[in-house]
Amino acid sequence: MEGKTREEVEKSGMIDTWLRKHRLIYTGATRHPLILSIRDGTVDLSAYKRWLGQDYIFVRAFVPFVAIVLIKAWKESDDAADMEVMLSGMASLNDEIAWFKSEAPKWGVQLSDIVPQKANQEYCRFLESLMSPDVEYTVAITAFWAIEAVYQTSFAVCLEDGSKTPAELRETCQRWGNDGFGQYCNSLKKIANRRLEKASDDVLTAAEVALLRVLEHEVDFWNMSRSDA
Numbered sequence: 017m018e019g020k021t022r023e024e025v026e027k028s029g030m031i032d033t034w035l036r037k038h039r040l041i042y043t044g045a046t047r048h049p050l051i052l053s054i055r056d057g058t059v060d061l062s063a064y065k066r067w068l069g070q071d072y073i074f075v076r077a078f079v080p081f082v083a084i085v086l087i088k089a090w091k092e093s094d095d096a097a098d099m100e101v102m103l104s105g106m107a108s109l110n111d112e113i114a115w116f117k118s119e120a121p122k123w124g125v126q127l128s129d130i131v132p133q134k135a136n137q138e139y140c141r142f143l144e145s146l147m148s149p150d151v152e153y154t155v156a157i158t159a160f161w162a163i164e165a166v167y168q169t170s171f172a173v174c175l176e177d178g179s180k181t182p183a184e185l186r187e188t189c190q191r192w193g194n195d196g197f198g199q200y201c202n203s204l205k206k207i208a209n210r211r212l213e214k215a216s217d218d219v220l221t222a223a224e225v226a227l228l229r230v231l232e233h234e235v236d237f238w239n240m241s242r243s244d245a
């Protein structure tokens with residue numbers, strides 16, 4: 017542990033420490049009943065369609081958030097490689113938007129007609145709050161990691177051995193559940209952990225709260241997709 021102060025050692029692997037501490041809500045977000053219903057093949061396809069339309073709106077709102085985190089990385093980061101990770105995130109969002117546009121017509125979903133539901137509006141508003149210049153890079157990158165990691169972990173569940181994911185949904189699950197996306201999430205996690213090691217107590221608290229807010233919004237988003245309400 018040469019070169020690291022005692023505090024830095026204590027704070028290393030902060031993300032995993034927080035995930036253990038907030039296990040219940042993390043599991044709620046990553047093994048939601050909607051995800052489990054995809055995995056066991058009982059998914060209600062109207063819920064999938066609702067999710068598809070709503071997530072297109074979310075992903076569009078996620079682009080400027082990632083752009084701002086990229087700018088924060090460029091201005092504030094101690095490691096020039098961070099910006100390249102964000103750039104690859106932007107590239108995958110570009111692919112995602114194209115994918116939504118080709119996926120939606122297959123399900124009779126008209127993307128131009130989608131009205132954002134309350135949980136989606138609230139999640140997008142939360143993203144906007146994180147785009148404020150007062151939000152530290154460390155806090156924003158922690159939220160960014162969490163947003164991507166929830167999808168990666170959730171959809172990977174649908175690809176596990178023995179899963180009965182319907183053939184027409186496998187590509188969707190592959191999109192976020194594939195190993196490449198997993199490696200990208202790991203790169204984000206490494207950046208977040210590295211920043212959290214050096215963070216003040218105030219920044220640590222703000223980052224932990226941001227992580228919890230992401231998990232809550234993700235649970236609400238799945239719930240919204242599952243019900244007509």
Ligand code: HMH
Nearest residue numbers: 071074075163164167237
């Ligand atoms: C709601 N969370 C939601 N949608 C997404 N597409 C992601 C996370 C990951 O990109």
